Amino acid sequence: MQPFGCVSTLAQTVERAILLDAEPERVWEAVTDPELLSEWLADEVELELVEGGEVVCRYADGEERRGEVALVEEAERLAFEWRRQGAEPSLVEIDVDAVAGGTVLTVRETGGFGPLLAAGAGSLWGTRLGSLRLVLGRVVLA
């Protein structure tokens, strides 16, 4: 049975964090400089560091993901949507936080929005989205 509306998979968020022995400015550079991004995010990265800017990630196996930048908060947070060809888009949020002893980088990828993103839904920020994520996370773990 097709669901009424457009979403056919649950949206859920995966989060990973890492403590890096590096200054936040260096970490921010590694997150926003396409040359550095090409060393860890994908094999080849193009990034226009501006809201609405294009994102392209290519992998050695030929896979390509394309998307656009959703948010740039200088030295603190980068967010972009991306999708594999023919797949549903997801939202990637990268936070850079200074801590004693270095920098914590947190990445969250939220997938399954389907047509919400495809329809050019503009800003996805807001408490509504945050609380929906919490709701969905609980159901998935139940």
Place this chain on the structure above:
Amino acid sequence: MSSSPEPRPVGAVFDALADPTRRHLIEALSSGPGTATGLAAPLPISRQAVAKHLELLARAGLVERRRHGRETVFELRPEPLTEASAWMDAVGAEWSGRLQRLRNTLGA
């Protein structure tokens, strides 16, 4: 940059899970199929209200309904949930790998 208003969440799945009664019904159905009557019994709301919630969950693709004699039996569809955990495992592993490579890149 974009001036479009904040969108309403689209998709019946979002609406389905935004209600605490419906989340309770999903948890209850995770133990096995049930009827509106059976599911309503422990709740302080009417059978009709539960039936409406179940209809909404069915339209969202989260539960399946089938006739069993004169009653309708509702059952959780596992697909959205197993897809969800497979996705979480795969994407989680991807990011763990990337963050290790980031650490190597920074020598940090």
